[in-house]
Amino acid sequence: MNLSDSQTGGLGPRRVSAMEAVLGHLRGAIERGAYAIGDKLPSEAELCRTLEVSRPVLREALRALQTMGLTVSRTGKGTFVVASAVEDPTFGDYAASDLLEVRRHIEIPVAGYAATRRTPENLDHLAHLLDRMERETDTTAWVAMDTLFHLAVAEAAQNPVFRRVIEEIRDALARQSAFLNELGGRREQSNREHRAIVEALIDGCEDDAVEAMSHHLDRVETTLTDIVRPQRTDLPTEGGPEA
Numbered sequence: 001m002n003l004s005d006s007q008t009g010g011l012g013p014r015r016v017s018a019m020e021a022v023l024g025h026l027r028g029a030i031e032r033g034a035y036a037i038g039d040k041l042p043s044e045a046e047l048c049r050t051l052e053v054s055r056p057v058l059r060e061a062l063r064a065l066q067t068m069g070l071t072v073s074r075t076g077k078g079t080f081v082v083a084s085a086v087e088d089p090t091f092g093d094y095a096a097s098d099l100l101e102v103r104r105h106i107e108i109p110v111a112g113y114a115a116t117r118r119t120p121e122n123l124d125h126l127a128h129l130l131d132r133m134e135r136e137t138d139t140t141a142w143v144a145m146d147t148l149f150h151l152a153v154a155e156a157a158q159n160p161v162f163r164r165v166i167e168e169i170r171d172a173l174a175r176q177s178a179f180l181n182e183l184g185g186r187r188e189q190s191n192r193e194h195r196a197i198v199e200a201l202i203d204g205c206e207d208d209a210v211e212a213m214s215h216h217l218d219r220v221e222t223t224l225t226d227i228v229r230p231q232r233t234d235l236p237t238e239g240g241p242e243a
Contacts, residue, residue, distance in 0.1 A: 010197035018053055020183060022061040025051065030070050030081055041071065041079045058184070065090065067179055068228070089160045091175035091204075101171050104214075106165055107150065111197060112206040114156035122156035123138050127197050142187055143177045150196055156201060176220075182218055184223040193219060 026047075041062075041240040048058050055131070062079055065071045071200050089096045114122070129149055136142045147170050153163040161165045166173075174207050180186040200208035 012094060017182075018057050019064070022047075022051055022058060023064050023183070024062060024066060027068070027070065027086075030065075030083075031085060031222055033084065035081045037081050037212040039081045040077075041081070043078065064179070064183065067175070072077070083228070089179065089228065091109050091152075091179065092174040094169065094172045096176065098174065099169060100217065100224075102165075102169065104217055106162065107153070107217065108210055108213050110157045110162050110208040111200070113159065113162075114153050115201050115204055115209035116208045117158040118201050118204075119158075122152070123198075123202055124157070126152050126201065130191075130194055130198055133194065139181050139187070143174055143181065146177045146190070147173050153197065153201075166188055173211045176224075180220065180223050181226070183227045186219075186223055189219065190216070 026035075026041070035041060042050070042163055044055060044058055044062075048055055050190050051058070062071070062073070065079075066073060069088065069090060070081065070083050070086060071079050071112050072082050091099060126149070127141040129145060130153060133145045133149065136145065150173060151163060151170070154166045175186070177186075181190075196215065199208060200212045
C-alpha cells in the first residue's frame with residue numbers, strides 16, 4: 001500500500017495529506033475490528049514499510065489516534081488499541097467537550113468586554129499579531145500565535161482573571177489548534193474569523209465582538225465534529241490541505 005508523504009495543494013475539494021491517509025487507514029482498521037481493543041499495533045518500522053510512508057508521517061498519525069482516544073502509547077512496549085470508536089478527543093489534560101464548554105462561557109463574554117475596554121496598545125498588538133498570522137505559512141508557528149491571539153483578546157478585557165483562565169488552558173488550546181489545522185484545514189478560515197473579532201474590537205461594538213467570537217467557536221466545534229464523525233467526502237489522494 002502506497003500512502004506517500006508527498007504534499008500538493010489544489011483547488012476544489014480539500015485533498016487529504018499522507019498523514020490523514022495513514023490516520024484514516026488505521027482508524028478504519030480499528031473501527032472495523034481488524035485491531036481489537038487490547039491489540040498491539042504493528043511496530044513503527046513494519047507500518048512504515050507496509051504503508052510506504054516516512055516515520056515522521058506515521059508518528060503524526062499515531063499521535064492523532066491517541067488524541068482521538070483510540071490508542072495509548074506505552075513506552076518500550078508499543079501502541080495499543082483502547083477503544084473501537086472515537087467519542088471525545090483529548091487535548092492535553094482536557095476533553096474536547098469540556099474545553100469547548102469552558103471557552104464558550106469565558107471567551108464569548110470576554111470578547112464583549114474587550115470591545116468596550118480595549119486600549120490603543122491592545123488594538124496595535126492584536127493587529128500586528130493578526131498580520132503575522134495571515135502571512136505565516138508554517139503551521140507550528142501559526143498555532144503558537146493562535147494561542148497568543150486568544151490571550152491578547154483576554155488581556156484587552158482588562159481583567160487579569162480572564163487572562164489567567166486562558167493561560168491555564170493554553171496548552172490544550174495549542175493542541176486543539178494543531179489537531180484542527182492538520183485534519184480540518186482550519187488556518188485560513190480561522191484567520192478570517194480572527195479578523196472579524198479584531199474589527200469588532202476596533203469598532204468598539206460589544207454585540208459584534210460577541211457574535212464574532214461565538215461564530216469562531218461554532219466553526220471550531222463544527223470542524224471537530226466533522227473529524228470525529230467524518231462524512232468521508234474528501235478525495236482519497238495524497239495532496240495536503242492548504243489549511
